[in-house]
Amino acid sequence: MAAPALVALAHGSRDPRSAATVTKLVTEARAQRPDLRIEAAFLELSTPSFQTVVDRLVKAGHDEIVVVPLLLTDAFHAKVDVPSVVAAAMERHPGLKIQATSILGLEACxxxxxxxxxxxxxxxxxxxxxxxxxxxxxxxxxxxxxxxxxxxxxxxxxxxxxxxxxxxxxxxxxxxxxxxxxxxxxxxxxxxxxxxxxxxxxxxxxxxxxxxxxxxxxxSEPLGAHPEVARTVLARYAVGAVELVPV
Structure with missing residues (x-):
């Protein structure tokens, strides 16, 4: 049984440096967990969209997805936008299980x-x-x-x-x-x-x-694709993957 796919879901920006950084972060996470299918997606302003990535994963045979919101604070995007796109994706694909984790947050590390x-x-x-x-x-x-x-x-x-x-x-x-x-x-x-x-x-x-x-x-520069950030993404994924396991 394949492990759930991981979608690192960022807000998105008109600035191409933002999407490039998220892509680098996903590359770092893949290097740490080469056994996982890990994809980047965006809520808006950047591509690929969350729906596009979900469609791609479903086509590839994935029926479980863990979404890690790449958000540092628990505000509007975390409370409204993420649940909304997750619900739309599950409605679009009956039988698909998607677990959204807590946000990346402000870890001491x-x-x-x-x-x-x-x-x-x-x-x-x-x-x-x-x-x-x-x-x-x-x-x-x-x-x-x-x-x-x-x-x-x-x-x-x-x-x-x-x-x-x-x-x-x-x-x-x-x-x-x-x-x-x-x-x-x-x-x-x-x-x-x-x-x-x-x-x-x-x-x-x-x-x-x-x-x-x-x-x-x-x-200073932003946090960026630092290994510690990637490790936090994978830690959030681990919790989400466990929550997908039937009780």
Missing amino acids: FLQVLDERLRAALKANRVRELDALVLAAAGSSDPLANQSVARLARIWGAHHKLPVTAAYASAAPPATGEAVRAFRLQGRRHIAMASLFLAPGFLPDRAAELALEAGAVAV
Whole structure:
């Protein structure tokens, strides 16, 4: 009996770098689990769509699919869009079993990835001193989603023994530029921004632009196709695959 297929379901973006990063992440996951059928799909703006990928898997003989939403916070897309496309796919293919897992989320191990990305940015900008950090995320109208980012920022700050402010690229204050300026008003001059985004795109670019304009000394790249992110995708899959097993 074949293992369920894994669909890594991202939101999608008009920026081609976003889809390219998701493709690289799937490639990394395949390298870690070559025994699995793993595909990338998108809710909107990028291709292939979720329905296209599901149709392809069904045609290939798969009757069980685990969907791992590549979302960092549990907001609208996770609560509405993912269940909607999953329900539509099962209606389209009677007998097909699809299990959507919990989102990728904000795992503590992602702080290691943030550190790695930030160290690379500091080295590229020849920065040797920091006295404050800004953790930039997409932002949401859901306050619980923003609170999860703020919680991770506090953990990160405690680890580095530095003040950290969570900032958002949309939907919630403060913006990254505001966060940097607030630190500068406190007399801090060596402020770096870490990008808590999965992939490049408009929002990460805007967050970086505002932070640099306000005086940030360095801005890191998004999490990207890091092995730790791929391992988290596979961990979510493992739970979803178990949940497909009849009781």
